[in-house]
Amino acid sequence: MSTLETIQRMMVEQFDLKAADLTPDAQLEALGLDSLSIIEFMFNIEDEFHIKLPDERVEIKTVHDIASIVERMVTEQKAAS
Amino acid sequence: MTRRVVITGLGVVSPVGKNTTEFFDNLMAGRSGISVSRASFADKLSIRISAQVRDYNPADHFSKIKLTGIERFSQFALIAAEQAVKDAQLLLSEQELHRAGVYMGSGMGGATTLEEGYVEIFQRENPRIKPLSVLLGMNNAAASHLSLAYHLQGPNVTFATACASSAIAIGEAYRKIKDGYADVMLAGGSESLLTQGIIKAWEALRTLAREDEHDPAASCKPFAKDRSGLVLGEGAAVLVLEDAERAVKRGAHIYAEIAGYDCSSDASHISKPDYVGQTRAILGALHNAEMDPQDIHYINAHGTATLAGDIEETKAIKQSMGDHAYRVPVTSTKSMHGHLMGATGAVEFIAAVLALEHQAIPPTINLHQPDPECDLDYVPNVGRRGVELNAVMSNSFAFGGTNAVLIARRFEK
Numbered sequence: 001m002s003t004l005e006t007i008q009r010m011m012v013e014q015f016d017l018k019a020a021d022l023t024p025d026a027q028l029e030a031l032g033l034d035s036l037s038i039i040e041f042m043f044n045i046e047d048e049f050h051i052k053l054p055d056e057r058v059e060i061k062t063v064h065d066i067a068s069i070v071e072r073m074v075t076e077q078k079a080a081s
Numbered sequence: 082m083t084r085r086v087v088i089t090g091l092g093v094v095s096p097v098g099k100n101t102t103e104f105f106d107n108l109m110a111g112r113s114g115i116s117v118s119r120a121s122f123a124d125k126l127s128i129r130i131s132a133q134v135r136d137y138n139p140a141d142h143f144s145k146i147k148l149t150g151i152e153r154f155s156q157f158a159l160i161a162a163e164q165a166v167k168d169a170q171l172l173l174s175e176q177e178l179h180r181a182g183v184y185m186g187s188g189m190g191g192a193t194t195l196e197e198g199y200v201e202i203f204q205r206e207n208p209r210i211k212p213l214s215v216l217l218g219m220n221n222a223a224a225s226h227l228s229l230a231y232h233l234q235g236p237n238v239t240f241a242t243a244c245a246s247s248a249i250a251i252g253e254a255y256r257k258i259k260d261g262y263a264d265v266m267l268a269g270g271s272e273s274l275l276t277q278g279i280i281k282a283w284e285a286l287r288t289l290a291r292e293d294e295h296d297p298a299a300s301c302k303p304f305a306k307d308r309s310g311l312v313l314g315e316g317a318a319v320l321v322l323e324d325a326e327r328a329v330k331r332g333a334h335i336y337a338e339i340a341g342y343d344c345s346s347d348a349s350h351i352s353k354p355d356y357v358g359q360t361r362a363i364l365g366a367l368h369n370a371e372m373d374p375q376d377i378h379y380i381n382a383h384g385t386a387t388l389a390g391d392i393e394e395t396k397a398i399k400q401s402m403g404d405h406a407y408r409v410p411v412t413s414t415k416s417m418h419g420h421l422m423g424a425t426g427a428v429e430f431i432a433a434v435l436a437l438e439h440q441a442i443p444p445t446i447n448l449h450q451p452d453p454e455c456d457l458d459y460v461p462n463v464g465r466r467g468v469e470l471n472a473v474m475s476n477s478f479a480f481g482g483t484n485a486v487l488i489a490r491r492f493e494k
Contacts, residue, residue: 016145037149039212 090169132419186246248426341370384413
């Protein structure tokens with residue numbers, strides 16, 4: 001399963017969203033997520049992908065934004081370990 | 082500026098009903114909401130009985146996205162508020178929202194979140210806990226969610242005075258409107274503390290009722306000789322309070338007028354109730370209402386069913402009411418819905434307001450063996466319909482020594 005697919009599955013499970021709505025460019029706000037639910041979701045993302053997200057604020061507006069930060073962190077942190 | 086304050090909406094989520102109709106029907110029928118806990122940790126408890134909100138599924142009320150940020154005690158508050166606002170048919174303009182607020186009471190706030198956090202850190206040795214733990218668990222979360230849900234931009238305050246929290250919230254909200262600082266207030270309380278750790282803490286304090294060996298539902302026995310303590314419960318209650326003139330003008334259904342309120346502190350012991358302080362609160366509320374003892378036709382007692390508490394309250398009623406104490410019906414509905422701590426004052430005040438509305442007095446159940454030291458008319462076991470009630474009183478006496486008394490009477494223009 002690709003990173004994007006895993007994220008989509010997690011969003012369906014955690015938020016009851018429809019898989020069809022979770023296109024890469026779907027705006028999280030338009031899906032009904034606010035900044036707090038995104039924080040909670042990113043916390044679960046860290047567990048799922050065994051990564052640590054950066055402390056500085058990262059702009060996350062779309063489903064694709066989540067996938068790209070996850071992929072970046074997986075690569076960086078794999079290289080570091 | 083002093084104005085009259087009326088009640089135009091009621092909402093309740095309780096162990097004996099998740100709306101006001103079900104709630105009052107069950108109280109009148111003497112049905113108990115107390116049962117043996119079905120929680121996963123029940124086998125680790127010495128006292129397994131509690132009063133849980135039954136058949137509650139958060140998904141029936143909130144989306145999964147919303148539930149990420151709303152704790153169980155805030156969920157209860159939001160559901161009760163939704164009922165109350167709908168009941169009051171409340172519609173507020175942008176301008177009016179600036180003068181509308183929310184006062185809530187809670188003893189333990191987001192106890193579930195706090196305990197889940199501790200389990201993660203100390204038991205599972207997880208170095209981190211949910212990022213929203215603070216926002217879920219804070220004591221004022223419920224009130225703030227009500228403010229957000231209804232865009233209430235006036236005062237937003239949470240009171241933490243243990244068992245008197247929500248009675249104080251209602252009383253102070255009444256004063257806020259009476260004194261002209263607000264026109265509409267949501268007021269009440271919410272509590273959800275039936276977690277393993279908190280029940281254990283209460284067990285250790287030795288104030289919880291023993292499980293009745295024949296019928297666990299009958300374990301809470303206020304004013305009875307065989308009473309053995311209180312039963313912990315959960316739930317929420319919210320009232321819509323409104324400036325009387327405003328309510329009349331918009332043709333709202335008016336349940337009752339809040340006629341009087343007072344609070345006092347025992348200043349004598351952290352947990353032992355004291356009839357002297359309680360008496361002062363009762364007399365203060367009567368004075369505030371400009372009423373005499375004989376004007377009170379029903380008292381919803383604090384009546385926790387602890388050995389000392391019921392005797393002290395009986396003494397306080399006698400001390401403040403004289404001969405009328407023996408004539409006025411006094412009931413403890415805690416015998417059915419348990420002790421909802423920070424929410425209990427609001428739940429019981431709603432019971433008293435509904436008694437006024439329906440001219441019917443709910444019973445004190447499980448009262449088969451009278452205690453000679455508790456010798457008032459506690460309406461044992463069977464409710465009374467067709468009574469004539471003009472004004473009712475609700476007592477809330479807390480650990481810490483805070484006493485709060487509310488008086489409601491039928492509204493006359």
